[in-house]
Amino acid sequence: MNTTLIISQARREGRKVLLENEAKTICMEYAIPVTTFKLAKTAEEAINFAEQIGFPVVLKIVSPDIIHKSDAGGVMVNLKTAAEVRSAYGKILENAKRYNSTARIVGILVQEMAAPSTEVIVGAVKDPQFGQTLMFGLGGIFVELLKDVTFKVAPITREDAQEMVTKVKAYPLLKGYRNTPPTDIDAIVNILLSTSKLVMDHPEIKELDLNPILVYEKGAKTVDARIILE
Ligand code: ADP
Ligand code: MG
Numbered sequence: 001m002n003t004t005l006i007i008s009q010a011r012r013e014g015r016k017v018l019l020e021n022e023a024k025t026i027c028m029e030y031a032i033p034v035t036t037f038k039l040a041k042t043a044e045e046a047i048n049f050a051e052q053i054g055f056p057v058v059l060k061i062v063s064p065d066i067i068h069k070s071d072a073g074g075v076m077v078n079l080k081t082a083a084e085v086r087s088a089y090g091k092i093l094e095n096a097k098r099y100n101s102t103a104r105i106v107g108i109l110v111q112e113m114a115a116p117s118t119e120v121i122v123g124a125v126k127d128p129q130f131g132q133t134l135m136f137g138l139g140g141i142f143v144e145l146l147k148d149v150t151f152k153v154a155p156i157t158r159e160d161a162q163e164m165v166t167k168v169k170a171y172p173l174l175k176g177y178r179n180t181p182p183t184d185i186d187a188i189v190n191i192l193l194s195t196s197k198l199v200m201d202h203p204e205i206k207e208l209d210l211n212p213i214l215v216y217e218k219g220a221k222t223v224d225a226r227i228i229l230e
Contacts, residue, residue: 003201018229021037021062030194035222038053046108050110055081057113058076072096073091073095073099093105115216117183119139119212125207130153136168137149151164152164164192191210
């Protein structure tokens with residue numbers, strides 16, 4: 001399904017926050033790398049998908065009423081066997097019910113478990129004055145505590161994207177520092193360019209969050225994507 005269809009379907013259903021599988025499908029259309037995923041409706045299906053994707057996997061709640069999935073006990077990582085997937089499936093549903101008894105449950109997303117690495121964040125917000133504005137930073141304390149982020153108004157050029165990456169204070173970490181191996185800066189730059197194109201093509205996107213993106217020596221992988229419509 002393409003981006004326009006996903007957005008119009010959400011609109012028809014009165015939803016402003018896209019589901020993770022919808023947001024990641026949109027990312028894929030813009031060549032933004034994401035973890036492989038499949039939406040399961042039963043525990044049996046989740047096990048089948050886990051076997052297709054390959055262990056270990058991650059299971060996550062998919063509900064239009066649960067935006068911060070881990071707050072609801074809706075994310076379980078590093079599931080290594082069919083038995084662990086079955087038990088996590090049940091636990092996530094239970095946790096979601098306890099968190100919000102009236103939450104509509106679409107299913108459970110089974111996804112590839114991305115190997116740990118340096119985490120970065122790419123975001124976009126529609127500023128009332130400047131329009132679509134892109135944000136870049138490193139994950140965790142860098143964004144939340146130190147506010148070490150760069151911004152540029154979209155659309156951006158490759159040089160702009162490179163500047164967004166090199167101008168954060170934590171940039172030396174991305175280049176490789178002591179125990180941290182160098183990361184694929186080009187992969188980040190490409191994600192910034194794709195995100196710029198996505199939000200320019202779709203001005204109805206009010207907010208976008210790729211948080212976190214794991215960056216490797218070669219390539220990167222978005223493990224969570226959130227898109228909010230106007
Ligand atoms: P939330 O809605 O709470 O932000 P996330 O999808 O971001 O949920 O999951 C919470 C955390 O779990 C992530 O920040 C990441 O550390 C980890 N995680 C989620 N999905 C994956 C994955 N596919 N591979 C590896 N780690 C993951
Ligand atoms: Mg997240």
